[in-house]
Amino acid sequence: MTTTVEPLTPRTRRGAELVLLLLAVGIVLLAWVTTDLNRNGTVPANIIPVAGGFMVLVLAVHLVLRWKAAYADPVLLPITTVLNGLGLVMIHRLDLARGKLGSDGDAYRQIIWTTLAVALAVGVLFLLRDHRLLRRYTYVTMAAGFVLLLMPLLPGLGRTINGSQIWISIGPLNFQPGEFAKIALAVFFAGYLVQTRDVLSLAGKKVLGFTFPRGRDLGPILVAWVLALLILVFQKDLGSALLFFGLFVAMLYVATERVSWIAIGLLLFAAAVAFALSAFTHFQKRVDLWLDPFSQDNLERSNQLANGLWGMASGGLTGTGLGAGRPYLTSFAESDFIFPALGEELGLFGAVAIIVLYLLFCERGIRTALGVRDGFGKLLAIGLSFSVAFQLFIVIGGVTRVIPLTGLTTPFMSLGGSSLLANWVIMALLLRISDQARRPMPEMPVGVAVDDPSPAEATQVVKLP
């Protein structure tokens, strides 16, 4: 096994972040200009103020990082910038196709949300000087998470949009509280599991080589399961249910290191899905659509999955070029189907690049989890990373027919304020934890032995057998 030598004082890498940020902004601007050239034949008239504003926004985060979290991961912010920017370009491109210009446009609202999201992320970096402070609020976040999750079910507040009751309305604003519940629950799970992991991982009987937990320790996973079932039954949202339950099982496994939890989780979820399939035609239709999106009946019922696939196919390897395809033919191209829309215009190459950007984002999160020294931070970082990865799998897997389509937003890209705010907060939390992970400890002994594997851990994600 090779071992890398860590410098005695780790570098902050803020310079690298700045270069990557400029590259990220450059990519977004190029995409925007290409779109307008293809659609109108002109460079966008408001390019200087808008591009300048975008630049100021991300540079502000960069400066805050220099000041408040100098050792934070240098790759997370540039990736977030590219993804958010490409999402904006696609939303703007769909606005152009639909003749929604200026302040009527979805892009206009999304820019305001981006600004708010950046402000919120900066706020998190300012207010939360150490992620361990969150541990104090373990049970507060639990309550918050549950309330947020169940809020859409409150009469007068909840709203059903596109068959799923996962929205709330406050005045003119529609909100998906589930996006924030994700963060609250990740904090709660991390705090709770770091306290109880010893009980959950040590006690139990051994059956067939697996150590199974005692009956009374099954409580937490059963609570999570019941909660997921509630979402499934009353909000008719398989995607959210899958996401929360998956998040809990994954964090439980990381905390306890026991595979039996995963087995129990899969069994419970399979039971829930079997129940949902037999009880609700809504889910049966989804599965039917998934299996055969092109049959005449299914096309009449809902052609968006087929339209998304046709869009991606028409893009082929190299894509039609931004502004030159027809992503507007797919309904919800600006939200659930933003990935097929980008796949159509950027081609398979672009689609793969976007997936790899998300992969890198999650990889930086995992690296942070490996590097940070406290158990709470590890659990929180892996939980947040896993939630992003799993959410992406559920939504992109849904539109590319890996799994049945369920409505979830594409992190950083989809139109919608709640999703954007929540994901920027996730990024801010990961930045904060990574700052802790990479910051040299004051009492660190000078001169680490070269063949000591522990310093190398920060750079290794997967250990080869």
Added chain:
Amino acid sequence: MNTPIRRLSVVIACLFTALLVASTIVQFTQAKSLNAMATNKRTLLDSYSRERGSIIAGGQAIAKSVPVEDQYRFLRTYSQGDLYAQLTGFYSYAVGAPYGLEHASDDLLSGDADTLFVRRVTDLITGRKTSGATIELTIDPKAQAAADKALGDNKGAVVALDPKTGAILAMVSHPTYDPNPLSSHDLSKAAKAWQTLSTDKDKAYLNRAISGVYPPGSTFKVVTAAAALENGVVTDENSSVPGPPELDLPLTKTPLPNENGRACGPNDKTTLIHALEISCNTAFGSLGLELGGEKLRAQAAKFGFGDSLQVPMRVATSSVPADLNAPQAAQSAIGQFEVRTTPLQMAMVAAGIANGGRVMTPYLIDSVRSANLDIIESTPDPVELSQAVSEQTASTLTKMMVSVVQNGSGARAKIDGVEVAGKTGTAQHDLDKPPHAWFISFAPATDPKIAVAVVVEDGGVKGSEVGGGRVAAPIARDVMEAVLNR
């Protein structure tokens, strides 16, 4: 906790791998089949946004894509819709292009044809918008208009050929329809027009000239006469043939009668030429008996029966059934029993006789030009389909057919100063309905410029032989006049 984090990261890697594989399958592996799906709106829009080539007849565009300011960019318009609908078909956003040249020559018109490959590549390099090729037809607008007018409100079809080349000069099928509403960008209007057309009880969408199959009736006697001459059953037009009022058929008690119930000549005998003039059933029935089914069928095949042609629209196959017994052969010899033919096939019979026995392959496309008028395919060299009969036989048949018009049932096809050859036909198809009226002809007899076949559905008079001569012959005459008097 680092070990489970590493294991979980493997799971995450697997999730991402699944997404990468799925995207590759959609955008690369299955892209072609997804793009080819009929219900895929993007593919349709792609072909719409390309400028489709025009269809030109006599120097005028009968189908043309006109630029418009909407998402489809080009509106397909048909300047003389009713007149040419059966040839052009239509190009509809609502239902695609199921008929006519829009269907059969879609790859040329859209620019997707293999012959246009080099152009597409240069278009890609130079950034020029790819557009479809323009198709020039062999149609003579005067003949087409004359045929349309003469056929009038009758149901039926007219086909005119240049006997020497096989070029189709006119092709009319009634009832017809206007393709313009079908190509409308107002999709509900287009869908409504399609609803009306596709449920039309008279099947206006059908190009009867090539897709309608009819019993040929007495016009088929020309083929029987050709077989008899070629096989030496008779030597020339003056050979004596039997002509009793009724022909006794073997294997059945039902005899084959003449329509008027009289003998065709003194002593129940007549000459071949007279038998054709008066369309004597018993004379040709007995020739059929003598020849037998196989020889009849072989002669018909030489004229093109049984071939599947494309002009480029697919032509229904005309047929004489195999394994005919004696009475069936006698019935087939007068164009009844199960002999079925398209009007185009009977025009080919007339044209073959006109052209010294050589049947030319019919074609509708004269030349193909690119958008900037470079010729891609020039006028094809005429292709001989077959030598149906010897020149000798052809001239004998011509003499007989001229006599039909001069002295017999085809009198109404006479044109002043021009020798016209023809044959009437009246084909029973349903005992409750009047028979179909037929006429096949060519002119001038000595140096033929045009051969015409006309069928008028239910155009005859019940229980009478006069339909072909009375109803169909004048239509053929009008078409021939239009071509000869220019």
